[in-house]
Amino acid sequence: MVRAAVLSAVGAPLELTGIELPQPGPGQVRVRLAAAGVCHSDLSLSNGTLRQPVPAVLGHEGAGTVVSVGEGVTTTAPGDRVVLNWAPSCGECHFCGRLSEPWLCQHAGAGTTVPYARTKGGEDLYPGLSTAAFAEETVVPAHAVLPLPAGVPLTDAALLGCAVLTGYGAVHHSARVRTGESVAVFGVGGVGxxxxxxxxxxxxxxxxxxxxxxxxxxxxxxxxxxxxxIASETTAKEIRALTGGFGADVAIECVGRGETIQTAWNSTRRGGRTTVVGVGGKEQQVRLSALEIFYFARTLTGCVYGNCDPARDLPVLGEHVREGRLDLGALVTERIALDGIPAAFDAMLAGRGGRALVVFEN
Structure with missing residues (x-):
């Protein structure tokens, strides 16, 4: 029996309980979690903003140690320290192959709809974002684990799995920020x-x-x-004042609200780039006039998983950590146990703190 935080129904409170986790099958890996970050996407899954079959174990930003592997797995072995990849690419679909855009892989979320464990009562249990990191252990496909970069603490490495790849990629891959450019970041949570x-x-x-x-x-x-x-009706005007009257070269929205996206757009200079990282509900709308699209010549871009290829980018992030340029611990404002996740959700809703990190006792 493995302890986990289970979402029994959309909108229901998480229940800390035991689950029946099977041994890994062919092509699968069992991982003992060291830590899991509490991301706004987990909150969106729990309240129905994002689709998720239930009952489910949420959590997708994690790192841990391989416990066992199934038949045919040769890319990792028991004892390896790994970072979970919640959107592993298939390498063969239209986006992975022809376009070389693995972050848009059409099969990346396939595991979400496949039961991976059972509740104590024998009911099928689904993995949140195919990963199910809000548990002491999980079972995932072998291509959903990545080697932990050398010199990165295992607990803090959980943040690499989502927040850091997303934020880094938004800057370096989506917005392609250049030295000396002005950048406005909306939302100072974990990803921000x-x-x-x-x-x-x-x-x-x-x-x-x-x-x-x-x-x-x-x-x-x-x-x-x-x-x-402080976000207000005059934010765009204040940003223009800080950027010589022009507006930011780049605005990156990490909230996922129509109003905030609109402000980020309005804060960007003519010819600038606005990148949207935040995941909003379908009711969140943004209105742009045809004239302003023409006149301002700005670019408005969505950004999935930072437009990252985790296998390529994780070693780069490891180098930044080792050289002291990237401080993972500075993203964490609270270290909690599994039973602290509901309070972490409440803090996110209230706009408090950075990243809450579930730390497991191993």
Whole structure:
């Protein structure tokens, strides 16, 4: 029996209980979790903003140690320390093959709809985002684990699996921030903090952080923000004032609200780039006039998983960690046990803190 936080129904509170986790089958790997980050996407899965079969074990940002492997697995072995990849690419579909865009793999989420374990009562249990990291152990496909980069602490490495890959990729792959460009980051949660650090790594300046909470200023500045603004109706005007009257070269939205996306767009200079990282509900709308699209010549771009190829980008992030350019621990504002996840969800809804990290006793 493995302890896990189980979502019995959409909108229901998580239940800390035992689950029956099978041994890995052909092509599968069993991993003992060291840590799992609590991401806003987990909250979106629990409340129905994102689809998820239930009952389910959520959690997709994790790292741990391989316990056992199934038949035919040759890419990893028991004892290996790994980072979970919640969107593993198939390598063969239209997006992976012809387009070389593995972050858009049409089969990446296939595991979400396949039961991977059973509840104590014998009911089929589904893995949140194919990963199910809110449990002491999980079973995933072999291609959903990546080697832990040398020199990266296993517990902090959980953050690499989503927040850091997403924030780093938003800056370096989607927005393609260049040295000396101004960047405005909207939302100073876990992904926002990773985005600020990545903008600093890219040599951006000024780097402007925007959040609804004044309490986030210290976190934002420690991550690389040169300026901090409280979100308001005048945010776009304030950003233009900080950028010579032009607006930011790049705006990165990490919230997922129509209103915030609109402000990010309005904060971007003519010819600038607005990248949307936040996951919003379908009811969140953005209105743009045909005239402003023509006149401002801005680019508005969605960003999935930072447009990253985790196998390629994880070693790069490991190098940044080893050289002290990327501080994973600075993203974490609370280390909790499994039973602390509901409170972490509440904190996200209230706009408090950065990343909450579930730390398991191994």
């Amino acid at each position: 903090l990773a985005t600020l650090q990545s903008a600093r790594i890219a040599g951006a300046g000024p780097v402007i952080a925007v959040d609804v909470s004044p309490a986030k200023e210290e976190l934002a500045r420690a991550a690389g923000a040169t300026d901090f603004l």
